[in-house]
Amino acid sequence: MQNELQRAIDAIHVRFGDQALVRATRLPGAEPWPTGIPAVDRLSGIGGWPRGRIGLLSGRSGSGKLTLGLALLARATQEFAQVVVIDPQRGFDPWTFASLGADLRNLTLVRPPNATAAGEAAVSLARAGVGCLLMLDSLPEPALAPLESAAARSGSAVLAVTGEPAPQGLAFASSLSLSLQRTDWIWERGLPVGLRTLLGCRKNKLAAPGGEAELELRYALGARLFQAQAVRETQAQEANVRELPAWRFAAV
Structure with a gap:
C-alpha cells in the first residue's frame, strides 16, 4: 500500500510539479502583518493581519467596519509599495482617506464595471503580489477560490468589508473573520466624531x-x-497629490 501511494505521489509531481502535492509540515504558516491596532493584532492570534489569506470585517451599518478597514488600509499605504482598493459602488473618497495619514502615492483605486470584472481584478492583483488589497464589497463565488490561491502564493494581505450577515461564500473563504457591533457614539461639541464598537472574532x-x-x-x-482649519488641511492634501499619475484613480 505504501509503495502504491508513493507511486501516485510521484506521478502527480511529474505531471503537475513539486508544489502540486506537499506534506503539511512543508507548508509555511501565515505571516502576520502588525496593524498597529492592538485589538486586531491580539484577536488574530498571530500578532497581526494574516498575509496570504482572505480576511473579513463585517457588521451592520454604523458599526464602524468601514472606518476600521480604512484605518488598516491607511497603515498599509505606509508599509507596502502597492495598496489597492476595489470599489464597485464608487463610494471611496481618496481625499477624505488622506486625512487618516495615508500615503496616496502607494494607493491604486479600481472601479470595475460589474461583479465579474471585480473578481477578475482581485485575482489578478493578488497573483501579481500587491501588498494589501481592500475589497469594499463581496466577490462572485467563482472568484473566491482563485483569490485564495493567488493570495497564498504571493503573500498579499486581502481584506473584505461587508454588511451583516456576510455572504456565505466569502465567510467560508476567509481565514480571519471579525465582526463589529456599535455600543455607543462619541460626541464632541454636539457632533459625532467617532464610535465605540465591540470587535469579535467569529472565525479564525x-x-x-x-x-x-x-x-x-x-x-x-x-x-x-466644516471648520476653516479642516478646509485648509484638505486643500493642502489635494496640492500634495495633484501630481500623481492619473491612472491611479481611473476606472478599469
Missing part, C-alpha cells in the same frame, strides 16, 4: 476564535469637518 483558521475587544474609532475629520 490560524488560532482560537471567539475573543472580543472594545475598540474606539475616530472619524477622519470628526468635529472639524
Whole structure:
C-alpha cells in the first residue's frame, strides 16, 4: 500500500510539479502583518493581519467596519509599495482617506464595471503580489477560490468589508473573520466624531476564535469637518497629490 501511494505521489509531481502535492509540515504558516491596532493584532492570534489569506470585517451599518478597514488600509499605504482598493459602488473618497495619514502615492483605486470584472481584478492583483488589497464589497463565488490561491502564493494581505450577515461564500473563504457591533457614539461639541464598537472574532483558521475587544474609532475629520482649519488641511492634501499619475484613480 505504501509503495502504491508513493507511486501516485510521484506521478502527480511529474505531471503537475513539486508544489502540486506537499506534506503539511512543508507548508509555511501565515505571516502576520502588525496593524498597529492592538485589538486586531491580539484577536488574530498571530500578532497581526494574516498575509496570504482572505480576511473579513463585517457588521451592520454604523458599526464602524468601514472606518476600521480604512484605518488598516491607511497603515498599509505606509508599509507596502502597492495598496489597492476595489470599489464597485464608487463610494471611496481618496481625499477624505488622506486625512487618516495615508500615503496616496502607494494607493491604486479600481472601479470595475460589474461583479465579474471585480473578481477578475482581485485575482489578478493578488497573483501579481500587491501588498494589501481592500475589497469594499463581496466577490462572485467563482472568484473566491482563485483569490485564495493567488493570495497564498504571493503573500498579499486581502481584506473584505461587508454588511451583516456576510455572504456565505466569502465567510467560508476567509481565514480571519471579525465582526463589529456599535455600543455607543462619541460626541464632541454636539457632533459625532467617532464610535465605540465591540470587535469579535467569529472565525479564525490560524488560532482560537471567539475573543472580543472594545475598540474606539475616530472619524477622519470628526468635529472639524466644516471648520476653516479642516478646509485648509484638505486643500493642502489635494496640492500634495495633484501630481500623481492619473491612472491611479481611473476606472478599469
